[in-house]
Amino acid sequence: MPAQLFSFGGILFVIIALAIGSYFFSSRRVISQAHASGIKPHSLGMYYGLYAAIWAFVPAALLLIAFTGTTKPLLDGLIEQSLIQAAPELPQSFIPLKIAQIKNIANGFIEPTDETMAMLGQEYKAMRDNMGNLRFAAVLMVGLLGLGFATWRISPQFKSRIVFETFLRRAFFVAAVIAILTTIGIIASLLFEALRFFAAYSFWDFFFGTHWAPNVALRGGEAAADEDVGGASGxxxxxxxxxxxxxxxxxxxxxxxxxxxxxxxxxxxxxxxxxxxxxxxxxxxxxxxxxxxxxxxxxxxxxxxxxxxxxxxxxxxxxxxxxxxxxxxxxxxxxxxxxxxxxxxxxxxxxxxxxxxxxxxxxxxxxxxxxxxxxxxxxxxxxxxxxxxxxxxxxxxxxxxxxxxxxxxxxxxxxxxxxxxxxxxxxxxxxxxxxxxxxxxxxxxxxxxxxxxxxxxxxxxxxxxxxxxx
Amino acid sequence: MTDYTSLNSTERMEFIRRSLNRRHASEKRLRFYGVAAICFALGFLVVLLTTVVTNGYTALQQTEVAVELAIPVEELLDENGDIDMKKSADFNWNGLVKKAFRGYFPEVKGMMDKRMLGDLISANAGFELREELEKIGRIDTPDRLYWIKASDDVDMLMKGRMDRTIPENQRRLNDRQIAWVDDLVANENLRLVFNRAFFTKADSREPESAGILGAVVGSALALIVTVVLALPLAVMAAIYLEYFAKPGRLTDFIEVNVNNLAAVPSIVFGLLGLAVFLGFFGMPRSAPLVGGMVLALMTLPTIIIATRASIRAVPPSIRDAALGVGASPMQAAIDHVLPLAAPGILTGTIIGLAQALGETAPLIMIGMVAFIVDVPTSVTSPATALPVQIFIWSDSAERAFYERSSLAIVCLLMFLIIMNLAAVILRRKLQKKW
Missing domain, CATH: 1.10.3720.10 (MetI-like)
Known part of the structure; x- marks a missing residue:
């Protein structure tokens, strides 16, 4: 299979296609069911299709986003452990640089300088490709499971319009709550980082101090940065x-x-x-x-x-x-x-x-x-x-x-x-x-x-x- | 006032007439202040626009130097007569160009003098020649006249942006260099042509090869992300608030938040993007994706407010009629009200996007301020945005960047004018009077 299919956009395309397919499959299926059983469907055929499309798309898309969001930190953590095992003598401050090098080796941008780096590059590439395949498989699986569940639920008696509209109303509510979430996000993120600052620097001195020279911390504090992040300089x-x-x-x-x-x-x-x-x-x-x-x-x-x-x-x-x-x-x-x-x-x-x-x-x-x-x-x-x-x-x-x-x-x-x-x-x-x-x-x-x-x-x-x- | 009551009627009339003059004068003064204030504001607008245009229009042109090149084809071509990329990469293109250029002034000897002469042509000249030829893939006429870019200093001199009268040590070109340039001009070896690089290239250290295309594409990608995220969310939120929200604390709180977010300084959204999207979720730095997400959060309140206003402008009778023939509230909202509100929503969205296009500070926060020489190809590749590019250039020391940032401003303003005009025209054309 081509590599693009495993990219974020590629998977998104696949599940959108799946959702569209589910729409037509389910809306037709319920009509033929209705013909066969003689029961008039509760809702328009469209709503059965939409119901199935949502079940095929939404859980899969959420999984895709969650998977993508967690992959990078997870991979970084794993490769860092491998790096520390392979080269325990490496100083702490070199690790981010080395990890960046490993990634570049894995991407083929640079040639590895030594054996360990080549090995780690291979390892990273393998892990990343495995994660990519896993992501594709998991998302597709969830999409198909969703479709299966919808197909199982759908029958002419099923009140799909009611269910669909309830879903929409909840989605609309979530969209409206984003305004609150943004405010909370602003306050929480600012407060979180600010509290870390106040852990190192006196609250009183910040608000009432009359001397502002943050760059002193950069120059004077660099030497001390490793052991003491909250250096008093600056x-x-x-x-x-x-x-x-x-x-x-x-x-x-x-x-x-x-x-x-x-x-x-x-x-x-x-x-x-x-x-x-x-x-x-x-x-x-x-x-x-x-x-x-x-x-x-x-x-x-x-x-x-x-x-x-x-x-x-x-x-x-x-x-x-x-x-x-x-x-x-x-x-x-x-x-x-x-x-x-x-x-x-x-x-x-x-x-x-x-x-x-x-x-x-x-x-x-x-x-x-x-x-x-x-x-x-x-x-x-x-x-x-x-x-x-x-x-x-x-x-x-x-x-x-x-x-x-x-x-x-x-x-x-x-x-x-x-x-x-x-x-x-x-x-x-x-x-x-x-x-x-x-x-x-x-x-x-x-x-x-x-x-x-x-x-x-x-x-x-x-x-x-x-x-x-x- | 006491003496006023004691006056007889003619004296009263006289008193009133005299005071009336004073009162009318004070009204005239008030009027005058108003006119003066408006004149000041409009005058500033005129000065601002004139400054930008008069500083910027010269960047539409670029100085080029004619050089007679003799390209040694045997060092570059493979057996098929095509350019061998490997050989081309090893070849000293810059040396070739510089040597040909020095041919104009055979009398110049010595390292320092040669370097001074070399400074007259662009440091990128060789590289650009190589790029151009590699794109064609063949060298049909190795010996011919090529027009290569002059350095930004020569460019400024040619456009009259460098004062020849100031002392030599305060100028970026010394007297000898200026004499050489005058010589080139006299022999018609210098010309001013349309500055194509400005519209087809991304940023560069050399002003003569710097362009806005990279920034424009970056802005466009970010805006696409913004509209894809903000428009559906805003419409959904607006429908919820108009039709489904039950009056209560939560709804009030949502409304307060929407209104307040519209007034939060943009840089705070940048801090949010930095701490949450980059710091917490580990998304890529300098990416239009993150820029677009931050701008979407900023634009959301604008579009929500516009959507609510246009939903409210749809007569209730439409909705009532739909409900009356048995539509569910959701069907009434989506199938009947929303299509009628669409022009207003569209207008609000375009205006919100125009605001987002001009935003700079939040994009700086998430790292879209980096020096990027490639035109971005996807929403995750590093990019900058048009207003950020203006910021970067106006911070640079070279006079040529000043000219280019002015022209970039003109381009940015053009985009904004087009967007706002589109919004106005849409509103005029599509809006129904009920």
Whole structure:
């Protein structure tokens, strides 16, 4: 049999074909049964076919996924044991490298350097091929068993539509629960890694320390890495990082809030519907531009521009100034603030405006004295969502803000942010056992919960507005 | 206010008129702020797009140098007259090209000078010539004029992106090199042609042979995974929430989660992918499969919300009619409501995918930021994505990469415009008014 048939896609293809076959086989079979026995089938023939197809496909597909997921770690574990047996003198830190070599030998990418490696390569290849064959056989077997079971159950009296619809409803429920599972997955994975970090590093020092220098751990800790993964070197006080995040977010909000709010007021209250129809979608374009494009602009156009202005004024502006990153981020948030504020302003009941007009107010007074105060909770909500956006934004700051943590409030200097540090700490590093990489997860969970709180606060504020005028 | 009541009627009118001017002025001011704010935002958009386009359009062209090559066929061909791959691999293609190029300047002697001269043509020139000839398999005319790529510095000089007036030590080409280039131009041995490599190649260390095809294919593969996973799941979840969920805590909790996930920073999804898909399940790094899965989780809330909105837009009478003639709730939902909601679902999906296409941070987290010179062939082969490619290039020192990342941005924006336009047109064409 060709090798592709044993690949993941190949097996998937086989069981899909099996499922389609089961569909036609079962839907026809029940009709001929009905003819033979004279009993009218409970459901349409289609439902018997679907019932059989599900039994042929779903268990087999689940097994295929489970098998594929466990094969690699299992094989890695087995070959590691063989490796340790074959070469007990090998230092611990060499093992991953050797395993990678063995795999390359098994794939025929490189020639084995010595006898043991050649043998291990052969062994790995044999084990992998056996697992592949086993996977194919097991999945096909389960598929056929499923079909057999369905065939055994199906008769004209069998209420296949009811059973099928119950299955679908459960599947729909599972799909809806994925949203919960994702949240749980985020919290659990971040928390798990963060707790490993806090096992090695003091909780208090992390949240209240004022010195952030994770790279010291890399250099100073490398020698000690083997025996002591939680080496005390490197300092992870997140105050300067958090301060940098807040500084950039503040600058962004200083740009985004006035501009977003004023354009929303103009569009909701003053603009003719023609202007509105043109300007609104155009502003939305700003929201559709990928953040990497803003980052590109901030790093290569805005930052040099601010620096040049600073030089002309005799000020020293860093080439990675918080001003450039924050300013461009502010522009990115403008459409966000303006469309949310627009919705909130339009939601203020017309009767309030009419009342104010009746008392002789000008349009401007209606807006500033009646509409805006009425819309205030919703505007606060928009503002909070904007901040949440700003502190979670990654690409602009990765490209335009600095990497070293300065505790400063000067927007002309370079600061770093939580997201920048996460990216810096985790790119190009796969091993999750140094405090350096684990600290990224501690930052990640801080980021997740702060944005979560802001989002909840925003929702609460917006809901309060809704209650007021419903 | 106290004096206002004490005024007589003409004085009152006068008072009101005077205050009215002030009040109208303040309204005008408010209007002006609004217009100014909109102008600022639109102005920024214009500046952003102009910057990208003016920086990027020159990357559509590439400088090439004419060299008269004399390929020693006897060293390369087998007995059938085809190129022998083994001989070709051993052959010094770069040396051949460099030697032919040096023929223009026989007066240049000495190692340093020769190297300076060699720097004018692409370091990949020999390799690309070999690739091209091996693809044909034969060498019909060994002695002829070949156009090979100039180095990125020459390319920048030709496009006017290198300032000749700044001091020599701050330039990437020194005065002698520039003189040589001017000489080549004078003799018409340099030309600017359409930059095919940009659209047909993957990344490279040399800007002149770097292209976006690898990244575009990587993005496409990831988006295919995203749509295959996210669309069915989102539709199923939306139908459940609209028709089958019993009001209660669990349903509320699901809704809160869906809404909240839409606002979680994208990098957190990247951390999830790193810890769970790569760390826990041991899936391959840098693979579009994992990228697509992470993007699917991110896009899921968007599509769920869009699907629910379009299901709700279908008049209840349709469903009631189906139920009335004896359809089960599931049949009513799938056979009657869903087809009518399909245009809205499609539009929401396209918009969600457009967002996913522009996402960078989560893909960086799962390692799609690696330097990859091959166009990916499957969802598990290492790949990068278009926005990540932009990020990688804009981080590079070479001026030529700056130009290329600008053009890559233009391409990314084009894809986004096409997707969004498709969504708008679909909505206009297919949406029914009830």
């Amino acid at each position: 300092s992870f006080g997140m105050i300067p990082v958090m301060a940098g995040t807040l500084l950039i977010a503040t600058i962004a909000m200083l740009v985004a809030v006035p501009i977003g709010l004023f354009s929303a007021i103009y569009m909701a209250e003053f603009a003719s519907s023609r202007v509105r129809d043109i300007v609104k979608p155009t502003l939305e374009i700003l929201a559709g531009i990928p953040t990497v494009v803003y980052g590109f602009f901030a790093a290569l156009t805005a930052a040099p521009f601010f620096r040049a202005i600073g030089l002309n004024l005799g000020m020293d502006v860093s080439s990675q100034s918080a001003l450039a990153a924050g300013g461009v981020m502010g522009v990115m948030i403008i459409p966000f603030i303006s469309s949310l504020s627009d919705d909130v302003i339009t939601a203020v009941p017309q009767s309030l405006r009419d009342g104010a007009y009746g008392l002789g107010s000008t349009k401007g007074e209606v807006v500033t004295r009646v509409v805006l105060p009425a819309a205030f909770p919703g505007l606060v909500g928009a503002f909070l969502l904007g901040i949440s956006r700003a502190i979670g934004e990654t690409m602009i700051v990765v490209m335009a803000a600095g990497v070293s943590a300065n505790l400063t409030a000067n927007p002309l200097e370079s600061v770093t942010t939580v997201t920048v540090q996460i990216v810096m700490l985790l790119t190009g590093d796969t091993v999750f056992d140094s405090p350096k990489t684990l600290s990224a997860f501690a930052l990640g969970i801080t980021l997740f919960f702060s944005t979560l709180l802001l989002n909840i606060a925003a929702l609460t504020a917006a809901r309060r507005l809704g209650e007021r005028y419903d």
